[in-house]
Amino acid sequence: MTSYQRSDTSTLYVLRDHGLVPWRQFETGRMCSVDRHGRVLARSTGDGAPDEVLAPDGRVLLEARLGHYDCFNHSLRIDHAEDLYFLQGRPSDQHQHKHVYRIDQHQLLHEVCAWDGTHEHLMCGSAVLADGDLVRCVRVYDPSANRGLYRIERMSLAGEVAWRIKLRAEATAIVEWPAAGAIVFTLVDATLGIVDIETGEPHQLGVFMLDRLPTVVTALAVHDETLIMGTVDGRALMYAMR
Secondary structure (H helix, E strand, O other): OEEEEEOOEEEEEEEEOOEEEEEEEEOOOEEEEEOOOOOEEEEEOOOOOOEEEEOOOOOEEEEEOOOOOOOOOOOOOOOOOOOEEEEEOOOOOOOOOOEEEEEOOOOOEEEEEEOOOOOOOEEEEEEEEEOOEEEEEEEEOOOOOOOOEEEEEEEOOOOOEEEEEEEOOOEEEEEEEHHHOEEEEEEOOOEEEEEEOOOOOEEEEEEOEEOOEEOOEEEEEEEOOEEEEEEOOOOEEEEEOO
16 A cells, blocks of 8 residues: 655555555545554554554544654554554653554554664654564654654563664665565665664675666565566566576
């Protein structure tokens, strides 16, 4: 699924055999994620409008304001997991002291773990679930303009960090590649990284070149031994693992 936003409205599309088909229209901006059963979490990116959990047939299963939304608190784009995930501050109308929450198959909310460290305020986060842990790309907030540290790390739901790698820029996409035993991520500076899930050892960490030019990858997906990429200039690429 993909969403297209224009002004203060959004349209959610699904990919069918004959192309993209409009699936749901919203009167506000939306950030969407999907679980493995086809439920969609549509977080409202504006103030006031409720968030929605949608069934695969489009029915509204849950309508509630899940908390303040901004570059700190968002839907936490974890796709194709058993449940849906989002971030919520404490209190919920703030963006500090964030925790990860999941929405189970009965539309019940469960607190999972703390997202922010004791002395850290994290923003622009994205993550995947891998072997029961979170592998996440985050920016550590710094009030000084154009500053702040970026990193990718594997963290247990108890808050224990197995490995951590410093990055040079914000992440655009992250995905688990089970056939390769790896995590693949891309950054806004055109970096493509492939790291070992267990150890964090980089298999590849460098600028992604396409037609001899640095190219920003904005979407990632995997299918068996094939890595699929979407680029900022609208191209879709497929690579076979060797």
